[in-house]
Amino acid sequence: MHRPMQFINLLAHELMHARLAGMEHDVPGGEPAHELVTDLGCIIAGFGVFQLQAADDAGWFGYMTQPSRAYALSVFLQRRGLGIDTVTPYLSLQSRKLLAKANKNL
Incomplete structure (x- = not known):
C-alpha cells in the first residue's frame, strides 16, 4: 500500500487475467x-x-515496453476524444515525454 499506483496496476493486471481466462x-x-x-x-x-x-515507478517494464504502453495509451485517449493533457498531471516527466512522442506519431 506504500505504492498505490503499482498496487492498482497489479490488481488491474490480475483481474484482466480473469477476464481473459479461456x-x-x-x-x-x-x-x-x-x-x-x-x-x-x-x-x-x-x-x-x-x-x-x-x-516507470518500479523501474520495471514487464511485458510491454514503455514506448508501446505510451502508444497504446495515446490511441486509447485519441479514440475517446481526450487529449494527453487529461492524464499528464498523473505521469512522471519520463512518462509524459513518452506519451507526447507517441501522440505525435499518431
Missing part, C-alpha cells in the same frame, strides 16, 4: 502472447495511466 488461444499470438495481451487489455479497459506510470 481465451488464451483465441488472441493473436496464442498462449505465448497472453501476458502481453493482458497488459494491452488493461490499457484498453482504461488503466493505461497505471500501466505506464507504475512500470
